[in-house]
Amino acid sequence: MHLQGVPDEIMYRAFPxxxxxxxxxxxxxxxxxxIGTFKELSTQFASHFIGGHRYKKSTxxxxxxxxxxxxxxxxxIARFNKEALLIDEADDKILVATFTNGLRKGKFLFSLYKNDPKTMSxxxxxVTKYMNAEDALLAREEKPRKKERPEDVRLDRGWKMATIGE
Incomplete structure (x- = not known):
């Protein structure tokens, strides 16, 4: 409205x-x-609500x-990404360096050092490929093993006895 040259009185009435x-x-x-002018109203409004403004974090x-x-x-990666989103215009090289620096020693960190990635993407x-492999291994470990039934053991023993006795 200010760009259109609307008088302060009208902006003041429209504001609420x-x-x-x-x-x-x-x-x-x-x-x-x-309050005498719209500019004064704007200034008071901004100064009252500026505390709610979220400032961007630094890298x-x-x-x-x-x-x-x-x-x-x-x-x-979820914690890292959550923080990285709060940073204004984060440099890709810094993101890669800080992410890598925060990793625990292990196979994944070794693979990153071995084939140095240049971008966060x-x-x-x-990371996605590694996490998928991690999930697959976890699922394999958690898979309940089939319990042997007593008759399976007897059949197996009987088969062994039969082959020994022949």
Whole structure:
């Protein structure tokens, strides 16, 4: 509205119709005739609600993220990505370096050092492949083994006895 040259009086009257929740309550509590211009209203509004503004973190925050002792790679990447999203314009090289630096020693870290990835998308591709392999191995270990039934043991013993006796 300001770009269209709309007078302050009209913007001032239209402003409350755009407010909801806490902003509407704040506006309704203003003292009558306490604000003279729309610019003054804007300034007061911004200064009152600026505390709710979320500031972007710096890449230095990523240096503190480490894979925990018994933490699966999937959990580490989720925590790392959550923090990385809070960083404004994170450099790919820094993301790769901080992610790699936070990894526990092991086969995956060795494979990253062996074939040095240049971008975070490369790292994520390799992480995905590694996590899928990790999940497959876990599923294999957790698969319940078929219990031998007593008759299977007797049949097996009988077969062995028969071959020994022949």
């Amino acid at each position: 119709t755009t407010l909801k929740g806490p902003a509407r309550i704040w506006f309704s509590r203003l003292m009558p005739n306490s 230095a925050c990523l240096m503190n993220i480490r894979q925990r002792e018994n933490e699966m790679l999937r959990s580490y 490369e790292v994520l591709y390799r």
